[in-house]
Amino acid sequence: xxxxxxxxxxxxxxxxxxxxxxxxxxxxxxxxxxxxxxxxxxxxxxxxxxxxx
Amino acid sequence: xxxxxxxxxxxxxxxxxxxxxxxxxxxxxxxxxxxxxxxxxxxxxxxxxxxxxxxxxxxxxxxxxxxxxxxxxxxxxxxxxxxxxxxxxxxxxxxxxxxxxxxxxxxxxxxxxxxxxxxxxxxxxxxxxxxxxxxxxxxxxxxxxxxxxxxxxxxxxxxxxxxxxxxxxxxxxxxxxxxxxxxxxxxxxxxxxxxxxxxxxxxxxxxxxxxxxxxxxxxxxxxxxxxxxxxxxxxxxxxxxxxxxxxxxxxxxxxxxxxxxxxxxxxxxxxxxxxxxxxxxxxxxxxxxxxxxxxxxxxxxxxx
Numbered sequence: 001x002x003x004x005x006x007x008x009x010x011x012x013x014x015x016x017x018x019x020x021x022x023x024x025x026x027x028x029x030x031x032x033x034x035x036x037x038x039x040x041x042x043x044x045x046x047x048x049x050x051x052x053x
Numbered sequence: 054x055x056x057x058x059x060x061x062x063x064x065x066x067x068x069x070x071x072x073x074x075x076x077x078x079x080x081x082x083x084x085x086x087x088x089x090x091x092x093x094x095x096x097x098x099x100x101x102x103x104x105x106x107x108x109x110x111x112x113x114x115x116x117x118x119x120x121x122x123x124x125x126x127x128x129x130x131x132x133x134x135x136x137x138x139x140x141x142x143x144x145x146x147x148x149x150x151x152x153x154x155x156x157x158x159x160x161x162x163x164x165x166x167x168x169x170x171x172x173x174x175x176x177x178x179x180x181x182x183x184x185x186x187x188x189x190x191x192x193x194x195x196x197x198x199x200x201x202x203x204x205x206x207x208x209x210x211x212x213x214x215x216x217x218x219x220x221x222x223x224x225x226x227x228x229x230x231x232x233x234x235x236x237x238x239x240x241x242x243x244x245x246x247x248x249x250x251x252x253x254x255x256x257x258x259x260x261x262x263x264x265x266x267x268x269x270x271x272x273x274x275x276x277x278x279x280x281x282x283x284x285x286x287x288x289x290x291x292x293x294x295x296x297x298x299x300x301x302x303x304x305x306x307x308x309x310x311x312x313x314x315x316x317x318x319x320x321x322x323x324x325x326x327x328x329x330x331x332x333x334x335x336x337x338x339x340x341x342x343x344x345x346x347x348x349x350x351x352x353x354x355x356x357x
Contacts, residue, residue, distance in 0.1 A: 009345035013204040015309035016271035018278035
């Protein structure tokens with residue numbers, strides 16, 4: 001059974017991703033490194049280039 | 054495209070080795086190690102005391118002299134710093150210890166922005182203004198984060214008296230309840246900032262200056278954000294075998310990560326997630342998570 005994401009309640013307090021708020025001069029670099037880290041992991045998990053494949 | 058000069062390639066490779074060797078020597082120097090020793094510990098206040106002493110006592114030109122000499126002698130030398138630049142600021146992370154880091158920044162005091170919001174970063178900073186540039190430090194205060202924090206019930210921040218900065222001033226700012234903004238500068242501002250990682254709050258809060266109202270909240274925890282992004286990826290990949298990972302993430306200390314994990318789990322395999330959803334509706338420590346879980350349970354039980 002799968003529930004549509006739109007049917008799942010959201011929190012009243014929305015919390016943005018780390019780095020979304022300017023906190024220091026290195027915040028943008030932090031976001032870049034976070035996203036690059038995720039992309040590298042995804043590439044390693046999907047050697048055929050197809051998620052789940 | 055012209056070929057890359059082979060001579061320059063050899064020089065670059067050689068300079069890389071040289072840069073690493075000089076950086077290793079620099080980090081092994083007594084001056085460097087004394088600073089790192091001053092930033093040891095786990096208590097944020099003790100660390101801030103240590104940072105204050107480090108900022109006051111370190112002779113920065115002497116500390117950086119070997120690297121400046123290397124740069125003068127070898128144009129391709131790369132100082133071992135993480136550098137960031139924008140229109141107003143050039144910054145370098147000089148020392149990155151486990152519980153604290155020290156960075157140096159040069160700001161164009163005449164180009165300082167006038168933001169409409171102020172940020173409560175969630176961690177303690179200690180700043181030494183080597184050159185204050187005639188700047189003023191505007192400051193605000195807000196209540197501490199509580200485990201049941203919600204944006205709907207957040208209190209506004211309050212202005213504190215501004216400080217006129219002088220050369221050499223050392224200012225501590227507990228970003229868990231205080232924020233600050235530089236303004237009114239007439240010249241360049243050179244700072245050394247110690248950022249204390251220990252004891253940091255889990256959320257960064259952005260408040261509007263005009264009326265103090267909370268504008269936005271962001272996670273202060275990179276790991277929590279990474280977890281949420283990876284759980285989305287697992288759902289989109291149809292990885293129903295990853296249920297234990299989703300279950301574990303619904304027990305994360307951060308309330309938003311717990312609920313994000315449950316949303317992704319329901320979108321992937323609601324049958325597996327239902328028991329945990331019921332538990333969260335009854336027992337989650339955060340009121341908004343309990344409310345969202347109960348509402349979702351009701352929708353699943355009685356779909357429209």
